[in-house]
Amino acid sequence: MSADPLSRAFAALADPTRRAILARLAYGECTVGELAKPFAISGPAVSKHLKVLEHAGLVSRGRDAQRRPRRLRAAPIKQVAEWAGDYRQFWDASYERLDAYLNHLMSEQPDDDAAK
Amino acid sequence: MSADPLSRAFAALADPTRRAILARLAYGECTVGELAKPFAISGPAVSKHLKVLEHAGLVSRGRDAQRRPRRLRAAPIKQVAEWAGDYRQFWDASYERLDAYLNHLMSEQPDDDAAK
DNA sequence: GACATATCTAACCATACGGTTATCTAACAT
DNA sequence: ATGTTAGATAACCGTATGGTTAGATATGTC
Numbered sequence: 441m442s443a444d445p446l447s448r449a450f451a452a453l454a455d456p457t458r459r460a461i462l463a464r465l466a467y468g469e470c471t472v473g474e475l476a477k478p479f480a481i482s483g484p485a486v487s488k489h490l491k492v493l494e495h496a497g498l499v500s501r502g503r504d505a506q507r508r509p510r511r512l513r514a515a516p517i518k519q520v521a522e523w524a525g526d527y528r529q530f531w532d533a534s535y536e537r538l539d540a541y542l543n544h545l546m547s548e549q550p551d552d553d554a555a556k
Numbered sequence: 557m558s559a560d561p562l563s564r565a566f567a568a569l570a571d572p573t574r575r576a577i578l579a580r581l582a583y584g585e586c587t588v589g590e591l592a593k594p595f596a597i598s599g600p601a602v603s604k605h606l607k608v609l610e611h612a613g614l615v616s617r618g619r620d621a622q623r624r625p626r627r628l629r630a631a632p633i634k635q636v637a638e639w640a641g642d643y644r645q646f647w648d649a650s651y652e653r654l655d656a657y658l659n660h661l662m663s664e665q666p667d668d669d670a671a672k
Numbered sequence: 673g674a675c676a677t678a679t680c681t682a683a684c685c686a687t688a689c690g691g692t693t694a695t696c697t698a699a700c701a702t
Numbered sequence: 703a704t705g706t707t708a709g710a711t712a713a714c715c716g717t718a719t720g721g722t723t724a725g726a727t728a729t730g731t732c
Contacts, residue, residue: 454566506708514646524637530630622678
């Protein structure tokens, strides 16, 4: 908790349920109940996921009578994309192949035991 | 553990120490000892961080005598960037304003059909 | 062989996470 | 006033995370 914003965003996104919630919210705001339906988990569990998402700034809360419709806030996703973009030069295929090749050369020897 | 690859990547990236390790590895492979130096944590702690990164496919292990030099593997970062890119349309300011505006419009009318 | 270097494993500890059920609170409906 | 609907909180549980210290395991050097 109380980590830097980027860490909070990454942590919030590290759960498939929460990413599914964001995907749903990309279609438009919706209520906690609507969000909970497709998941085989209880309401409080969804509430907790939403709290994590809100704390990471990925979701905001509106109000409409008893409902508290959630809305997507994509700014932290932009931060994530920018962070990832800094590594673009490392993820092209030619680099990966070179990398694998070098790796192969260096592990000509029987290798690392510790199979446990 | 044993989550899907994207979740593992996000979880691995949700720690500033681990992101710093990746940043260091972007300059070239280096050993556990070299990686540990700038951080005020013990060797085993670094080892654990590296295990998380390896498990997420973000780092690979070479061998050179007693050393086990780590190298950056950026493929999972590409996955992260692609995931984030799906939300590009939501992260500009004009969209946020449009979103708020539409929201306002829809709360003017007691529910009609359509528009969902 | 004896020793130093580099790293991993083991055991432990405190806190966080994801889930549950049960119990509030808030706003509408009759 | 009573109930219904939509969510939030509280208390709890098992497991994971991030850190520690101490001890094992490889490899290279003397």
